[in-house]
Amino acid sequence: MARSAAPEAISRDADILVLGRHGYETAVKGKNGFVCVVERDRTKTAFDKSELPVPEHGSMSKQQNFGPKYGNADPHLMFWFPQKDHMNWGADFPGSPVDVHQYSPQPITEFVISASKWSDGTAAHTNVH
Amino acid sequence: MARRTFKIIGLASSVLAVAVGASSQMRAQSQTPYPSMAALNQYLMPDRNAEIALARSAAPDSISHDAKVLVLGPHGYETAVEGKNGFVCVVERGWMGPFDGELSGNFWNPKIRGPICFNPPAARSILPMTYKRTEMVLGGQSKAQIIDGIKTFIKQELPPLEPGAMSYMMSKEQYLTDDGRHNWMAHLMFYTPLMDGAVWGADLPKSPVMLNPQFSGAPEPIDVFMVPAGWWSDGTADPGSQNDRLGSFCAGYRAGRVGASASTGPKSTVCEHGSA
Numbered sequence: 001m002a003r004s005a006a007p008e009a010i011s012r013d014a015d016i017l018v019l020g021r022h023g024y025e026t027a028v029k030g031k032n033g034f035v036c037v038v039e040r041d042r043t044k045t046a047f048d049k050s051e052l053p054v055p056e057h058g059s060m061s062k063q064q065n066f067g068p069k070y071g072n073a074d075p076h077l078m079f080w081f082p083q084k085d086h087m088n089w090g091a092d093f094p095g096s097p098v099d100v101h102q103y104s105p106q107p108i109t110e111f112v113i114s115a116s117k118w119s120d121g122t123a124a125h126t127n128v129h
Numbered sequence: 130m131a132r133r134t135f136k137i138i139g140l141a142s143s144v145l146a147v148a149v150g151a152s153s154q155m156r157a158q159s160q161t162p163y164p165s166m167a168a169l170n171q172y173l174m175p176d177r178n179a180e181i182a183l184a185r186s187a188a189p190d191s192i193s194h195d196a197k198v199l200v201l202g203p204h205g206y207e208t209a210v211e212g213k214n215g216f217v218c219v220v221e222r223g224w225m226g227p228f229d230g231e232l233s234g235n236f237w238n239p240k241i242r243g244p245i246c247f248n249p250p251a252a253r254s255i256l257p258m259t260y261k262r263t264e265m266v267l268g269g270q271s272k273a274q275i276i277d278g279i280k281t282f283i284k285q286e287l288p289p290l291e292p293g294a295m296s297y298m299m300s301k302e303q304y305l306t307d308d309g310r311h312n313w314m315a316h317l318m319f320y321t322p323l324m325d326g327a328v329w330g331a332d333l334p335k336s337p338v339m340l341n342p343q344f345s346g347a348p349e350p351i352d353v354f355m356v357p358a359g360w361w362s363d364g365t366a367d368p369g370s371q372n373d374r375l376g377s378f379c380a381g382y383r384a385g386r387v388g389a390s391a392s393t394g395p396k397s398t399v400c401e402h403g404s405a
Contacts, residue, residue, distance in 0.1 A: 007335035032327065060337075077337065077356060079319075087293040088215060088249050095189025097299075097317065097358040113317065115337040116359050116370045 002036040004061035007119050011036050060119040075115040075124050083107040161234035163223070166266070171239035172222050173201055181209050184218040187244035188297035189362050193218050196246055205264050215249030217256055224266045225259060227342055228276055236272070240307065244300040245318075250291035255320050257287060258349055280348050290351060294320040299362040314369035315358040320351055329354050 002018070003011035014034035017024040024037060060075035081087045083102065089111050091100035099112040118124055174180040180200045185193035197212030199219040206219060223241035227233050235241055247256050261282050265275045299315040306313060318341065326332060326340035331354055341353035357370035 006330065007333060009333035010330040010336060034330070081293055089293070089295055090188060090192040090216065090246075090248060090297065093189060093191035095191055095360075095362060095364055097360070113356055114359060116357055117335065117337065119335065121335045 001061070002038045004119050005036050005059055006034065007060070007121070010034055011119070060115055060117070075118050077113045077115060079111040079113075081109045081111075083109050087111070163235065163237040163239070166237050166269075167239040169203060169267070173203065174220070177209060180220055183242060183244050183300065183302055184220045184246075185244075186300040186302055186362050187218050188216070188246035188299060189364075192216055192297065193246055193362070197252075201263070203267065205267055206260060215252065216246050217252040218244065218246040219256070219259065220244050221259060222263070222266075224262055224275075225343065227345070228272055228347060230342070232342055235306065238307070240304055242302075242304040243298065244303050246297040248293070248295050248297075251294035251296050251320060254288045254291045254294055255296070255351070258282075258344075258351075261287075276348055283348065283350065287349075290320060290322060296320075297358075297362070299358050299360070299367075301361040301363060301365070301367075310369060312369075315361050315367040316355045316370075317358055319354045319356070321354065323350050323352050326352070326354075 002016050003014070005011065006014070010032070011034065013030050013032040014028075014036045015026060015030035016028035017035060017037040018027040019025075019038065019040070059078065087109055089098045089100070090096045091098040091111055097113055101110040101112065102108075103110060114124075116124060174183075177200055181198050184198050184200070185196065187193065188196070192214070193216065195212055195214040196210075196216035196218045197208060198210040199206040199217065200209040201207075201220065201222065221241075221243035223235045223238040225243065226236050226241075228236065258279070261279060262275060265278050270278065296318045298318060301312055301315075303313070304311045323346050329338045329340070330336045331338045331340040337356055339355040341355050343353045344351040345353075358367065359370045360366050
């Protein structure tokens with residue numbers, strides 16, 4: 001399930017974490033720097049753990065579930081920045097494909113961009129704005 | 130994944146291209162219908178308002194309405210409309226593509242129109258490269274002279290790349306290639322220091338992220354990652370984002386519509402041997 005967060009070409013060589021009684025444990029050691037995990041309050045993610053100006057992660061699993069309000073939502077990519085940077089990506093403007101979410105209390109700004117396909121390559125029904 | 134020795138599809142703010150080896154690159158350049166600069170007036174848009182509208186169409190109206198808009202004049206880009214949200218919209222020309230390789234075939238293509246809206250960090254740290262290349266092109270300099278000038282510019286004047294620099298290219302009216310679908314795909318672009326494209330999972334099967342060979346250190350020390358937007362700036366769906374971009378590209382390649390003729394021109398490593 002964790003691997004389904006990203007296309008197989010990415011998740012195949014990623015670290016895989018699973019949730020145990022005492023926290024996440026490494027189930028599979030990867031070799032491409034990506035880390036895939038099934039989050040509990042935001043289901044499956046494929047993290048890029050390298051230190052980038054734009055840390056990125058994807059959530060493209062067809063089985064993802066974000067609860068009763070959002071269901072399995074759209075497949076998407078996420079980008080994180082320090083909140084202090086006051087980044088302007090045109091997010092949340094009408095017609096923009098970018099959404100923004102301010103973490104709290106963490107000082108992090110998260111940008112979300114929908115992907116048109118699930119990680120298995122099948123088309124997603126992305127709402128046209 | 131090491132930095133690719135060949136490119137699949139790139140947007141040289143933006144031009145489609147095919148992956149070829151060094152020898153076939155040279156052959157491809159000799160085959161381009163645009164080997165040198167055309168008459169200046171072919172690059173200019175006589176209707177200033179049309180160029181303003183085209184530039185603004187790069188992003189949804191909610192963003193571009195308050196953006197600064199530039200238009201190309203005989204001596205460079207001029208401010209046509211002052212903005213107030215920090216975005217800058219402009220119609221780039223073919224010379225914003227790569228200098229060498231198959232992608233360079235459209236460098237002097239006077240039909241290329243690449244509407245693009247830079248966000249504030251990109252307007253401060255990426256747009257200066259558009260100004261500089263354009264200044265030298267309009268000054269009548271050769272490709273070699275422009276490359277040398279850019280190298281000097283990078284050392285002496287280019288502002289540092291700002292985190293979060295990105296741009297919108299969502300114009301349905303963009304003209305990015307002579308082949309097939311001229312407007313290719315609505316997309317966003319993200320600018321980073323040079324890095325391994327695999328860090329973003331770029332160009333891997335079924336990944337929505339593409340590495341654009343627009344700069345790639347030749348000579349600008351910037352990498353450009355692209356993500357399909359899914360719809361055009363007018364809100365209508367972009368079917369291109371649903372297509373298999375490599376598959377559709379290779380279909381064009383095999384039909385001889387992309388690059389040179391599939392039977393006589395350079396071979397695409399990806400299309401010949403890949404799964405597309």
